[in-house]
Amino acid sequence: MDANNSDAFYKKLKDQLADTSVWPAKYMYKFIVPSLPEKVDKISKIFDGLGAIIENKVSSKGTYTSISIRVTMSSPEAVIDKYKEVGEIEGVISL
Template sequence: METETWPLKYMFKFITPNNSGKVEEIKALLPDHGEFSFKHTSSLKHVAITCIALMDSADQIIEITEKIDQIEGVLIL
């Protein structure tokens, strides 16, 4: 990450069960200014969440990812 020029656009991508408000919980931890997209599986049991946002540092990305990693059932891609 030291070779990157900051700020840069970063793509966060997660898969989560489609229940218990998990999508909203993840969305609340991601940058408000991000461009969000959501894709449900055909069975509607899971949701893929993508957020592309301008990030200021690698530390900022790691902090967000670590918080989301603590949510049960979330897969980080």
């Protein structure tokens, strides 16, 4: 995603989150990542100290891992900041 599309996407997401939730609020992140321990660990570390509940599920062929993270976030901006942090990890797909 190029910078302009990324900015527009995050602006729209921020507006939707602000309109649909009272903050702080529980939020669920979902990511798909190649099943490499270092990539899965990097994502988990991004949410360290937040009281997140993290569930990993490896695909039937073992190629990919689905990561679901439930955590209370303080604001729409905090949600987006985490998406951006995770987005810097190569090969991650945010759902």
